[in-house]
Amino acid sequence: MLATSEEGARPARLDRDRGLVEAARRDPRCFDALYRKYLAQVYSYAFYELRDHHAAEDATERVFMQALAGLPRFEERVDAFIASRPVTAASGVASDLADISTFRVWLFRIARNVVANERRSDRRRPVSPLDDAIGLHAPDDVAETAAAREAGSAAWQAVARLPEDRRRAVILRFVDEMSTAEIAAVLGRSEGAVRVLLHRALRSVAQDLRRQLS
Amino acid sequence: MLGRATRNARRTERYLDGLVAADERRAAEMPVDTATDPAIRLATRQLRAGLVRVHPSFRFEEALAARLAAAADRLKAGLPAELPQAPVAGGTLAAFRGVDAAGAVVDAAGAVVDAAAAESVASATVVRGLPDVAAHPRRPLIVGGVGVASAAISLGAVYVAWRHSHPTSGRRRSGVINEILGVVS
Numbered sequence: 001m002l003a004t005s006e007e008g009a010r011p012a013r014l015d016r017d018r019g020l021v022e023a024a025r026r027d028p029r030c031f032d033a034l035y036r037k038y039l040a041q042v043y044s045y046a047f048y049e050l051r052d053h054h055a056a057e058d059a060t061e062r063v064f065m066q067a068l069a070g071l072p073r074f075e076e077r078v079d080a081f082i083a084s085r086p087v088t089a090a091s092g093v094a095s096d097l098a099d100i101s102t103f104r105v106w107l108f109r110i111a112r113n114v115v116a117n118e119r120r121s122d123r124r125r126p127v128s129p130l131d132d133a134i135g136l137h138a139p140d141d142v143a144e145t146a147a148a149r150e151a152g153s154a155a156w157q158a159v160a161r162l163p164e165d166r167r168r169a170v171i172l173r174f175v176d177e178m179s180t181a182e183i184a185a186v187l188g189r190s191e192g193a194v195r196v197l198l199h200r201a202l203r204s205v206a207q208d209l210r211r212q213l214s
Numbered sequence: 215m216l217g218r219a220t221r222n223a224r225r226t227e228r229y230l231d232g233l234v235a236a237d238e239r240r241a242a243e244m245p246v247d248t249a250t251d252p253a254i255r256l257a258t259r260q261l262r263a264g265l266v267r268v269h270p271s272f273r274f275e276e277a278l279a280a281r282l283a284a285a286a287d288r289l290k291a292g293l294p295a296e297l298p299q300a301p302v303a304g305g306t307l308a309a310f311r312g313v314d315a316a317g318a319v320v321d322a323a324g325a326v327v328d329a330a331a332a333e334s335v336a337s338a339t340v341v342r343g344l345p346d347v348a349a350h351p352r353r354p355l356i357v358g359g360v361g362v363a364s365a366a367i368s369l370g371a372v373y374v375a376w377r378h379s380h381p382t383s384g385r386r387r388s389g390v391i392n393e394i395l396g397v398v399s
Contacts, residue, residue, distance in 0.1 A: 027286075027290065028285075028286035028287075028289040028290050028295075029283060029286040029287070029290065031282060031286055032279060032282065032283065032286075035278075035279060035282055036275075036279075039269070039270065039275060039278075040267055040268070040269045040270075041267070043268060043269065043270045044267050044268040044269075047268045048265065048268075053270075056268075056270070057270060057274050060270065060278070061278050061281070064278065064282060065281070065282070065285060065295065068282055068285055068286060068289070068295055069285070069289070069294070069295040152263065152264035152265075152266070153264070154260065154264070155260040155261050155263065155264025155265060156264055156265070158257075158260075159261070159265065170261065170265070171265065173230065174261045174262060174265040175265045175266075175267060175268075176267075177234060179231075180227055192220065192223075195220070195223035195224060195226070195227050196219060196220070196223045198223070198226060198227070198230070199219075199222055199223040199226040199227075199254070202226060202253075202254045202257040202258060202261075203251070203253055203254065203257070205257040205260070205261065206253035206254065206256050206257040207253070209256065209257065209260055210253075210256075
């Protein structure tokens with residue numbers, strides 16, 4: 001969402017979550033709306049990174065507690081790589097920017113740090129309870145869900161074998177459905193670097209899947 | 215002049231963006247970009263099917279919401295928001311599958327789950343916080359660690375489970391129905 005500023009020359013960004021963030025800054029109890037909105041996304045990110053429901057819950061709690069405590073210091077601002085993008089109708093960037101939430105980027109930066117700390121501090125990673133979670137299926141469509149289970153398990157195994165930066169980019173893209181700009185902001189990389197990360201990650205996953213199939 | 219790697223990366227990005235856009239407009243067919251490397255398309259297809267959004271249990275969601283509300287009260291009173299010393303009570307993996315034709319919660323074998331079990335279902339599912347189901351109807355969602363192939367089945371079971379845990383609050387019940395219908399419409 002964009003609005004033209006008083007000067008008329010530069011459009012001012014209206015963040016997707018601006019209203020919710022401002023309400024929460026006025027009254028911290030309003031943070032609940034942001035929490036409900038982003039709970040599944042943060043939890044999913046933690047879950048795929050930590051591969052354990054309990055560890056993901058712990059991480060999720062820390063993320064939201066830190067976000068709540070840090071909200072007064074949160075300033076809605078545009079990251080350099082996003083701000084540097086030309087905002088013109090012809091470029092099609094405007095619609096892209098309309099979907100960006102600087103709060104979400106900020107929240108996921110917290111999540112990235114929390115999860116990274118968790119991974120460093122806890123070496124006792126289970127083999128892959130995630131497979132069990134994905135593998136549960138509905139009783140009325142056994143064949144379809146068995147195929148889905150196999151696909152999910154193979155996909156996850158391929159992603160789990162990716163280098164850390166590629167894996168994070170894939171999770172943010174496919175699980176949290178972030179744009180390249182958002183992923184770049186979360187990971188602190190340029191958009192070009194994220195594009196290449198994703199492209200190489202997908203090629204690696206494809207090779208891995210072919211090996212698994214053969 | 216862009217290098218080959220950059221061109222390929224941009225092509226991949228356009229392909230991925232096209233898939234997301236098709237999802238958002240609920241297009242019947244996914245875009246097919248023949249210029250995109252078939253290996254990329256294969257990996258994308260598998261990842262979109264395999265990497266599903268996961269939702270924590272209802273019990274965890276509500277417990278953390280309560281802790282955040284308490285921390286918010288402290289902040290409002292000018293006190294520091296105490297960071298948690300211990301994790302909130304975690305959810306359990308419930309053997310929750312769906313609902314039968316009569317609307318009863320059934321387990322993996324199709325047997326009707328009793329009231330106590332249904333209450334545990336309430337702790338492993340969620341009423342609020344499912345905006346992505348509506349936005350991306352094709353993406354499966356795992357609730358509380360349990361795979362649920364259909365959002366509609368899940369939401370129906372959520373309501374049944376909620377009724378088990380809130381037997382007397384009729385007014386709230388209609389609110390929940392509206393909330394669920396709001397999510398799926």
